[in-house]
Amino acid sequence: MRQRRLMNQINVVPYIDVMLVLLVIFMVTAPMVQTGNINVPSAGPAEAPVTEAIVIQVDDKGAYSIIRRTGAQPESISKERLSTMLKDFVTENPEQPFLLAAHRDLNYQQVIDVLETARKQGVRKISLQTQSSTSGR
Known part of the structure; x- marks a missing residue:
């Protein structure tokens, strides 16, 4: 005998045949599938109030000024006045955004002091x- x-060796020909049959079935049935529509209720358009950021400026000598709206002239203030103004702004609108514009030659500790003052007032x-760096300053 x-x-x-x-x-x-594994004979893969039967597996290829099965895959081709499945591919044909999916290609034929895919266009027949209907998409469902869902009617979602709407609450209407909600408009968030537009609040412009208030700019806090600190120059190279450490002097403070504030700009309340775009195009307005900076208003010179003291550090104590800055603290009370921040508290008033936050009381009026808790979500009021602020920008801190500090001179690049300013001591970093002074920037941290302004941020800390703002945090204490609830900003x-x-x-x-x-x-x-391309703006030329």
């Missing part, structure tokens, strides 16, 4: 104003 050798939204 003749001995049979074991085959150490939630404060950002540092940046300037690109």
Whole structure:
């Protein structure tokens, strides 16, 4: 009698046939699937109040000024007055955004002091104003 050798290869032809049949089935049935429509209730357009950021400026000598709206002239203030103004702004609108524009030659500790004063007065939204290096300053 003749001995049979074991085959150490997997015959993948039947698997390819099954995959091709499944592919044809999906290609035929996919265009027939209907998309469902969901009627979602709406609450109407909600408009958030537009609040313009108030700019706190600190110059290279450490003097404070504030700009309440775009195009307005800076108003020079003391550090104590800045603290009371921040508290008033936050009492009026807790979500009032602020920008801190400090001179680049200013000591970093003075910037931290302004941020700390704002935090103590309850300011939630404060950002540092940046300037690109191509602007020439």
